[in-house]
Amino acid sequence: MKYFDYAATCPLDQEAAQLYVQTATDFFGNTSSLHDTGGQAQQLLETCRKEFAHMLKVHEEGIYFTSGGSEGNFLAIQALLSSPIKSGNHIITSIAEHASIHSTLEKCKQNGYEVTAIPLNQDGHIDVETLTDAIRKETVLITIQAANSEIGTSQPIKEIGKICRDNGILLHSDCVQAFGKLDMQEMVQSVDSLAISGHKFYGPKGVGVVYLSPHLHWHPFYPNTTHEGGFRPGTVNVPGIAATTLAAQKTIAHMEEQYHHSLKLRKVFLETINAKGKQIVVYPSDLPSIIGLRMKGIEGQLIMLECNRAGYAISTGSACQVGSQAPIKTMTALGIIGKPAKEFIRISFGKNTKVEDVQQLGETLIKILTGHGG
Known part of the structure; x- marks a missing residue:
């Protein structure tokens, strides 16, 4: 199976996997235990916290580890709403946000x-x-994603951050799709909180990171919680956090190289499908690793199944919306409704994607389109 669904999840980096096993074996203590075994695990946890603070250029007091992007988004928003700058009950978001934002x-x-x-x-x-x-005067929070997971557009977070500061509004950004693809250091200075997820950059599933401004006096969502400074309950996943930290370091170190690799892959793919240009709609993207498109007259789910049969893993949008009969939120946000909205598919590249595989995928899509009278 040739994998083209990196925006949904990435394979675990081998060095990160080895570190996970080593940490789980040698640093297995509970970070809240007062004995030396627990102290060693706590020391490693704080080292990881410092590393993420260094990567984001923030104070380590603002870094909290979670179980992933969805929980991170939920807890960050709850924390911001517990410490508003002004009184009010109005929140602004975008239609295209991840399912975890909408459910929150x-x-x-x-x-x-x-x-x-x-x-x-x-x-x-x-x-x-x-x-x-x-x-409005009652607006207390704005939550806008840094990068869209379905078409790959990035949002003007710095500009939105200034608007928020000028109006006494807190700003949260879902940065799950942005970390390792966009420069986060400037962005993080414009927000009051953000969330990222390890499995989007070759770390293990079940680990996320939240940055929450240390200047805020937030209240824990879960009363009497002691782990992670009261941010979330439960024994801290030190092996997963250590593996995620290494994966993040490697991703940041190779970010420019991966960007150019994705640009090349995108160019090859678009050139391959160019012959059917009028029948294929490709949506704008700021992340070359994500291509959102429609093949006119064919439902995205059918295309996905045909590709799967041919040995290619693609998607019809965010994996967190699978099972929903409604069109993906990004299509709705773009004003695309009805049958055209259900024609959407997403192709996403990663560090293991090969040029020849991209070309063959493009040719497979043309065959599917031709076979359906396109």
């Missing part, structure tokens, strides 16, 4: 918050004027 905000609605979800413009970006117009 549905919970917020049950607690009395009003939520405004704004669309993307035709280029797949947040229109800053539209966002500004949505702000």
